[in-house]
Amino acid sequence: MKSYEEVFLNVEKVTPKLRSVSDDFNRSNMWHLDNGASNHMMGEKEKFLELDTSVRGHVKFGDGSKVCIEGKGSILFQCKNGEQRLLQAVYYIPSLCSNIISLGQLVEDADEVLMRGFFLWIHHRNGKLLMKVKRSQNCLYKIILNDSGLVYLLANLDKPSWLWHARLGHVNFHAIKLMKDKEMVHGLPKIDHPLSCVRVV
Template sequence: MGNRTSAQAKGKGTIAVKTKSGVKYIRDILLVPHLKENLLSVGQLLEHDYCLVFEDKFCKIFDKKNNNQTIPKVKMESNKNFPITFDYKALKADVVEESWLWHKRFCHLNFQGLKLLKQRNMMVGLPEL
């Protein structure tokens, strides 16, 4: 985050955004329940074939897959943020189960092994499983 803190993402999903040229999909949106506002990452948009142009206190987002059609044009606010209000609906959201995440991080170590790591304080940040 901008203030050097972090927030835990609880899931990942896809949103459908209504535009003048039809519906556009933005994948891998993170669900962070503790934030008051949703955040959309510039890097994430670039990875999904969108182009962003910042000039004259505006940000234009173009869809490179669809002849560079403009999705929104957003004016910068006094706090230097670019607030975007999409007419969207969530299509899918998968809740990330933390125990399975740690299982994968440790190359599919069995859950008894993960519990043993926790009991012996051998891993920082490992939650109760």
């Protein structure tokens, strides 16, 4: 069953950069940290670790224009220290050229956001620093985040949690744990996903 959702990007004085189907899209690992966006969103389908294409809806911009949502999923990032972090509940919007992390959504997920002077800090709920970003001259907070979904998944198929994640069509790990707890699948081992408590690098 498809679900229909509405997302807002409330930036009245900025025209969002969009592309048509025929445009040659330059892929980017640049992410914008935005306190005017109600949800995380990006336009590159291949970067999703898992994607539920039954989720549909639209994004409404501050100027009244709308673009279509064609899915919702998660993206796995590779940290500089070798760790991986999972950004969940990201909307897939094919016509969107910019990658956006919603600061409001991070706070809802119990992360802590602090803005002071020229810097923005994001801490995980356990107090660990996840990001420190310097504000640009045009008052934007931007950071380069390298995704590592497919490579990391292939490297971990020998681990039961990732193997079952692949077997079940890349369903999210919370759903797999729920299947195990409710005994909905025979032979499913206990799933202990090491990234289930984190949101972003």
